[in-house]
Amino acid sequence: MKKYGLLFALLCTFHLSVNSQSKVTTADSITSYLERIVKENNLPGMNFTYVSDDGWHHDFSVGLTDVEKEIPLTTENTFFSGSIGKTYAATIIFQLIDEQKLAYNQLFKSYFPEIDWLSKLPNIDEITIEMLLTHSSGLPRYVLLPEIWNQLHENPDNVWNYEDRLSVIFDKEPIHEAGKGFAYSDTNYILLGMLIEKLTNKPYYELIQETILTPYELSSTYPSLKRDMPNLAVGYSKMPPSFMVPNKTVTDGSYIFNPQFEWTGGGFASTVSDLAQWATIYYTGKLFSDLALKRIQNYSPEDFKNGKPMVYSMGSFVFNTPYGIAYGHSGFMPGFNSIFMYYPQLKIGAAIQSNCDYVESKIRLHDLMNQLIGIVKSN
Numbered sequence: 001m002k003k004y005g006l007l008f009a010l011l012c013t014f015h016l017s018v019n020s021q022s023k024v025t026t027a028d029s030i031t032s033y034l035e036r037i038v039k040e041n042n043l044p045g046m047n048f049t050y051v052s053d054d055g056w057h058h059d060f061s062v063g064l065t066d067v068e069k070e071i072p073l074t075t076e077n078t079f080f081s082g083s084i085g086k087t088y089a090a091t092i093i094f095q096l097i098d099e100q101k102l103a104y105n106q107l108f109k110s111y112f113p114e115i116d117w118l119s120k121l122p123n124i125d126e127i128t129i130e131m132l133l134t135h136s137s138g139l140p141r142y143v144l145l146p147e148i149w150n151q152l153h154e155n156p157d158n159v160w161n162y163e164d165r166l167s168v169i170f171d172k173e174p175i176h177e178a179g180k181g182f183a184y185s186d187t188n189y190i191l192l193g194m195l196i197e198k199l200t201n202k203p204y205y206e207l208i209q210e211t212i213l214t215p216y217e218l219s220s221t222y223p224s225l226k227r228d229m230p231n232l233a234v235g236y237s238k239m240p241p242s243f244m245v246p247n248k249t250v251t252d253g254s255y256i257f258n259p260q261f262e263w264t265g266g267g268f269a270s271t272v273s274d275l276a277q278w279a280t281i282y283y284t285g286k287l288f289s290d291l292a293l294k295r296i297q298n299y300s301p302e303d304f305k306n307g308k309p310m311v312y313s314m315g316s317f318v319f320n321t322p323y324g325i326a327y328g329h330s331g332f333m334p335g336f337n338s339i340f341m342y343y344p345q346l347k348i349g350a351a352i353q354s355n356c357d358y359v360e361s362k363i364r365l366h367d368l369m370n371q372l373i374g375i376v377k378s379n
Contacts, residue, residue, distance in 0.1 A: 026375065027058070030375050030376070031062060033372065038062050043354055043359055044063055044064050044065070044355050045062060045063025045064050045355050046073075046353065047061045047062075047079070047351075049273045049351050050276060050350040051276045051280050052348060052376075061075045061077075063355075065077050067234075068248075073233060075271060076231050076271065077355075078229055078233065078270055078271055079271075079338060079355060080335070081268050081269065082331025082332040082333045082337075083266045084330070084338055085264070086189050086315060087282050087315055088208050088212060088267075088268065089189050089192050090133060090192075092200070092207060092208070093129070094288035094289070094292035095288055096196070096199055104133075108195065109127070111195055112194070112198070122172055123139065123178040127178050127191075129192075131179050131188075132192050133295075134313070136180075137178055137185070137187075137188055138175045138177060138180075139174065139175070139188055140175055141183075141184070141185040141187060142169050142187045142190070143186045143262070143265065147168040148165075148168055152257040152261065153257070157227070158258055160258075165187075165190055165261065166190060184312070189265045205225065218278060220273065222269050222270065223268060224262060224266070225260050226259075228253050228255070229269045231271075232250055232269065233250070233355040234248060235334065235335020237356070237358070238357065238358040238361075239357060245335075255335075256335075266331060272351050276340060276349050278340065279328065279341060279342045279349035282342070283349065295315075297325075297327060298314065309364075321373075323343050323373060323374075324345040326343045328340055336354070336357060337356065339351065350369060350372070
């Protein structure tokens with residue numbers, strides 16, 4: 001019996017050793033790959049998390065949060081996640097539709113008969129809720145106009161209201177007829193934010209905290225309401241000179257301007273771990289109906305003809321990947337780039353963050369994500 005007991009113990013030790021070595025190899029492979037990407041593309045730093053189907057999150061960080069001071073980046077650092085924040089706004093809209101307080105085909109303007117200045121927005125009389133969700137309204141993108149950037153630099157602490165943001169597109173020509181094209185525009189989600197506050201009678205960020213962040217323990221996700229965010233990484237920028245953005249967008253923990261101007265067009269900062277967990281929550285439909293999830297996941301195989309890697313559905317991009325169809329969203333803020341994705345066939349949610357806004361000029365983040373998931377899958 002002692003002989004068999006010893007043999008069993010040895011086998012168990014060998015099994016644990018192999019499993020331990022396998023995990024180390026996976027982690028080492030991911031870290032080595034990220035280090036190579038950062039070095040070859042001259043990036044300051046990068047964070048990556050994947051959440052496996054057992055719910056565990058696996059976090060990786062390479063490079064520096066402050067290049068000049070040689071301070072290492074960590075997974076405790078937060079990053080502005082840019083347009084990924086649209087998924088929070090979309091979630092509340094889906095819930096309101098599920099509760100029959102709203103309908104996809106309803107006209108946006110019908111909810112605001114008291115606001116005269118809305119009539120100055122292009123296409124406003126024909127824009128429905130669905131058009132706003134799918135970026136098919138034809139509304140110009142307010143965040144790209146020089147008037148906005150002039151104001152951001154002249155008064156970096158300004159607190160923006162609805163009209164402040166939208167007035168720069170008053171009486172502008174639409175990009176296309178309402179419902180007859182696609183043009184990605186943050187303006188669509190600013191209007192959705194107005195609608196959310198009107199129908200819920202609550203401030204948007206308070207609602208997101210109560211509905212999503214607190215119940216799902218996303219404690220390292222923060223509303224972008226001030227220039228100094230907790231554990232904010234230093235961001236590096238190479239935006240065109242016309243935007244007047246300095247190379248270093250965070251100084252002494254303070255961002256170059258009030259990120260509150262972004263609001264429901266993005267509007268959050270988070271750690272990479274929170275972002276990956278949010279991908280899993282959002283794309284498995286934990287907060288809204290199966291019908292809403294189908295809207296997010298809607299695509300046609302024809303969409304991917306001629307090698308097209310992604311299309312936009314409703315509140316999400318749909319990606320054609322080596323591991324089947326995946327869903328996700330990218331995000332940009334001066335000094336920061338992010339992406340989160342969910343792979344249904346693998347049941348893996350993941351996120352990448354870089355503390356520079358020029359990473360996409362070096363390597364497409366969805367391609368990088370597929371490479372990293374390939375490493376995870378191969379081990």
